[in-house]
Amino acid sequence: MARVRMVRWTWAVLAGLCALATCEVQQQCPPRGEISPCSCSVKKNGLDVLCEFTDQQRISDAMGVLKGKPFVIFYLKLRHNNLKKLPGFVFLGLDIRHLTIHNSSLSVVEEASLSSIGKVLTQLDVSQNSLTLVPSAAFKSLHHLLILNMNHNKVNSLHAKAFQGLDTLEILTLYENKIISIDADAFVGLEKKLKRLNLGGNGLTSVPQKSLALLETLKKLEMQENRLSEIREGDFEGLKNLDSLGLAHNKIRQVPPRVFSHLTLLTSLEMDGNNIDTIDSDAFAGLEENLQYLRLGDNNIHTIPTDALKRLHRLRHLDLRSNNITFIAEDAFFGYGDSITFLNLQKNDIRTLNGMIFENLNSLETLNLQNNKLMHVPEDVMEPILDTLRVVDIMDNPLLCDCELQWYKNWLSNLKDKDDEMMQKKRTVCTMQYEHREYSLQSLPLEKMECVIKSYKSAANEARWSVLKQTAIGAFVLARYIYL
Template sequence: LWWICLMWGWANVASQNHQCPPHHDITPCICTVKKNGLDVLCEFTDQQHISHTMSVLKGSSEVIFYLKLRHNTLPKLQDFVFLGLDIRHLTIHNSSLAVVEVSSLSSLGKELTQLDLSQNGLISVPSTAFRNLHHLLILNLNHNRITAIHNKDFEGLDTLEILTLYENMISTVESDAFKGLDNSYFSPVHKAIFLTLPTSALSSLDMLKKLEIQENRISDIKEGDFKGLESLDSLILGHNHLKEIPARVFSHLTLLNSLELDGNQIAHIDPEAFVGLEENLQYLRLGDNNIHSIPSNALRRLHRLRHLDLRSNNISSIPEDAFTGFGDTITFLNLQKNDIKVIPSLAFDNLNSLENLNLQNNKLSYIPEEIMDPIVDTLRSIDIMDNPLVCDCSLRWYRVWLQNLRDKDDDVMIKKRTLCMMKSEHREYKVQELPLERMQCVGKNLEQTSNSDT
């Protein structure tokens, strides 16, 4: 025990060794002591006050673990402004920054690991200022006015792992723009203005794990577009203008675990669209598209698929063999906001592992017990709200299932207000509160229900 106390004592002494300058010397900036150094915040001030605060800090020889310059008037980051300072995390956010002079960051090359220049007025990547940041791990250039990424813009950033350029106006990415970013795990091209995939630039990122290219204007992808991205684990192509998924388009992405294609205009998925994804794909999002039937032929090769999202499409029916060949691994199935009127009796027979089923907001009047029998024992959550359900014995299973939730998602399910219509009365009832005798269960059906309740 003594050595634990001793170690705690050393850590406590170490944190107490850090000391902020007197408040009146750096006002309107604020300094607090953290375990790893100082945390300095300057907000709603100008270049003159910030420069003065930097001068005061230079005399302290302290580690500045966080330097946060937010909501300031700082149009230009001047040369050598941080000379003599040991800064680990630097944020210049929403401060009208438009110019980063060549030597403004050069003195921080040995220690700086995170740099956030988001929500400013940069129109290009200040590449010459970044060149000496050899220990930088995270670079955030979100919400600027950058229109193009040029060759060698990130040269020298050999340790960079996360680069983000969201919400810029990027329309051009040169072929060697990302060359040298061998350690990058996250991609920078979400919410640019791409009309086509910048394939030549991306192909050099052979260690990339996550590619986010959603909310662009990409209307076409083809086989070979993802060549060179063999390490990719997650691909997000949501909210583009894709109308079809052609054959073998993802064939190089054999390690892909998650694929998001929601929010496009997809109407056709080729039977060989997911060739290459057989061994690792577990999460597939196809919601908010124009799909008219479950793309079973394309899905059958995905024998490790666990999460399938087909919400908000135009699916009107579920064939009996819709999930044959791949359904036994699926734990999450979302079919809400479609146009499904009838579910055939064998439709869910292959969904042996299903835990979450969403059928909300379709056109289902009846969901008979024989349809649900294969999955009712594994289900933890089911949503059948906002359907024109008829109050009769076909809903008996749902009432019994709710009563036997046990370790399932009780609170979530109990709060759901699932209604059915009693045709003879032209009145709606909560299914979970409807008495059995009102559900028109007679003979053997009623007897089975009563046994289930006891």
């Protein structure tokens, strides 16, 4: 009797180990006819089962065939079906790790529909359905869920404790619903693990500060494409670990002082596509140490907001495209431009470039001035940045052919890496006034224009040569002194 128990125990252990290891002998799809119209393929971590363009009864029949088998269904994809209701215990006896119910008219998720797979399910996608509320009762047993995708449904509000029980959840996406209100306790239960929250594409008119304040672990918050008309100091209080904030394509007109002061770890801020015309000089207070990516394109900004930007001494990427900027002040990048590698000023109304406006941009690699009103791009303006520039875009400007433009041809000929091919493809042209003819900047007729042809030697190269020369002279004097 003891021996029988030992044999049974051994087989049980082996079966358990085999299930954990997803043994090859067990990971075999059932015959196609048995689960039709569903299909099955074997993946590295288990089975990939797909059921499309069918109904609830046939899906239930296919699940019945798979029940009780020692399969790991790594992916179960139910797409484009007529599955208005997910019935209770439909997945009983199945081991499902990733479940997708997509574009299947789903509007009801019964409380017991997911309970049987709560200990193994790690990803749930119920996107593009007809859910009008969060099925909290069905979700509460999913204690190992990492990702929940509810994009493109019809949820209009998030009630209190809507996600309670999902204490391991790291990513929650609710993009393109109809959410207009969020209860202060909506995210109770998500405080420990949630890293990313997408509330974009909804109807929010203000930042749901009380509900968001619970999410101390949140790294990325997306609130683009809502109806936010203003943001205020304190709106983001509590989000002390936030790394990325998306506020693009709202209706924000002003960026008030200290509105982001609690986000001291923020590295990326997206505010493009609003109606911003005013940025307070203290708007970015608190972001001094970490902000690197700032997108302010497609707004109504009339000048580069130097007073607000000058505290951002770690800024690397500045996007000001599609605004109403007409000129660049000589001190526009003074005090903060040293770390900028990417500057986008395309689709503005810039007419002239004068003085040493780019002098402080010592790290600049990409400069986009496409589609402005520039007739001249003087060499002395560009000279301070030619050494570091890898991409410069001055296409779609009414450039006049003049001798000053030979810097472009010289700079391009000295570009010797992968960016060279991309730059060569850009058709940048100027117009010869008296001929009414266009010329490519790469083949300017310098002799015809009676230009004094210059040999390219950048300011930085000259400075390095000067330092080397002085060092060599010093070394010679020192050696002679020692010798004497």
